Amino acid sequence: MEKRKHRLTWFDCLLLLILLALVAGTCLKFFGREYTSLSNEETNFTYRMKLFGATDFVTEALQVGDSVYDGSLNSNVGVIEHIEITPAETEVTRSDGTIAIGTDASRNDVVLTICASGQEIEAGYRLGDYKITDTLSDVFYTKYVLWYGTITSID
Amino acid sequence: MDSKMFKIRPNFFDVLLIALVLIVVLAAYFISRGNDGDEKNRRSYTVELMDILDQNVDKVAVGDTVIDKVKNLDMGVVTDIEVQPAMTTQLDEDTMVLQQVPLEGYSSVILTIESTTTETEYSINTTSGYLIRIGVEVYCAAGALEAGGYLTGIAR
Numbered sequence: 001m002e003k004r005k006h007r008l009t010w011f012d013c014l015l016l017l018i019l020l021a022l023v024a025g026t027c028l029k030f031f032g033r034e035y036t037s038l039s040n041e042e043t044n045f046t047y048r049m050k051l052f053g054a055t056d057f058v059t060e061a062l063q064v065g066d067s068v069y070d071g072s073l074n075s076n077v078g079v080i081e082h083i084e085i086t087p088a089e090t091e092v093t094r095s096d097g098t099i100a101i102g103t104d105a106s107r108n109d110v111v112l113t114i115c116a117s118g119q120e121i122e123a124g125y126r127l128g129d130y131k132i133t134d135t136l137s138d139v140f141y142t143k144y145v146l147w148y149g150t151i152t153s154i155d
Numbered sequence: 156m157d158s159k160m161f162k163i164r165p166n167f168f169d170v171l172l173i174a175l176v177l178i179v180v181l182a183a184y185f186i187s188r189g190n191d192g193d194e195k196n197r198r199s200y201t202v203e204l205m206d207i208l209d210q211n212v213d214k215v216a217v218g219d220t221v222i223d224k225v226k227n228l229d230m231g232v233v234t235d236i237e238v239q240p241a242m243t244t245q246l247d248e249d250t251m252v253l254q255q256v257p258l259e260g261y262s263s264v265i266l267t268i269e270s271t272t273t274e275t276e277y278s279i280n281t282t283s284g285y286l287i288r289i290g291v292e293v294y295c296a297a298g299a300l301e302a303g304g305y306l307t308g309i310a311r
């Protein structure tokens with residue numbers, strides 16, 4: 001009886017290559033980011049973000065300890081450390097048509113102090129692909145609430 | 156013509172490699188699916204529908220299904236309804252404060268909606284895919300009422 005030989009053919013080599021590519025792709029997808037972040041030196045920093053004229057329901061939904069994400073790249077941009085609420089200042093028009101600064105009783109100006117960890121760059125900090133810079137305005141959110149905020153200072 | 160030419164006879168290595176490829180593909184699928192950290196819950200949240208004509212406030216009832224009219228997604232079922240006077244702002248020129256005053260003929264309808272949700276560490280969605288997040292603008296239909304407003308609260 002003829003004995004069957006197990007020979008490696010070109011088709012086996014092709015399948016092996018596909019397998020290796022799949023394994024490499026899987027590793028890059030799930031472990032690539034961690035590897036890159038290790039090569040960058042990260043420092044802790046805090047920054048202040050102001051919400052101009054936030055409604056009561058947005059103000060009440062902000063909580064110390066909640067993680068904040070940016071609305072452009074959906075990166076984690078830190079954790080709320082402190083919340084300061086003041087009545088919202090706004091431009092108002094008097095009956096004679098002149099404009100003055102007044103207060104809106106139904107809205108609040110909110111200043112969030114956010115603690116984050118990122119790589120220092122010339123204009124601020126880089127958190128992954130997202131850059132935190134002074135005067136940056138963007139949509140931000142936590143798991144529970146969405147708002148439009150402006151970064152007013154970085155420590 | 157020789158019929159043997161068209162016979163495919165996979166050898167031991169072929170079978171082994173195909174099995175390995177299948178294992179890797181399945182593992183990648185299950186890892187990526189598990190990575191979302193989805194968790195199913197029942198959640199209550201509130202939506203404030205603004206500036207509704209007074210005669211239309213009773214067009215929604217407890218038990219009605221709420222549909223997001225932007226993406227046509229199921230938002231859940233109404234479990235409670237609160238009707239308040241609609242408000243507008245008016246400047247008090249002595250104090251320079253914009254005060255809230257009632258808007259004649261209009262109401263705000265606050266719907267409490269309950270839905271089954273999937274949650275991650277950064278989002279809450281109904282099982283239909285509707286994003287539940289306070290501050291998001293809403294345009295929805297509930298019963299015979301169709302109106303816009305904001306998502307104003309989520310039970311934590």
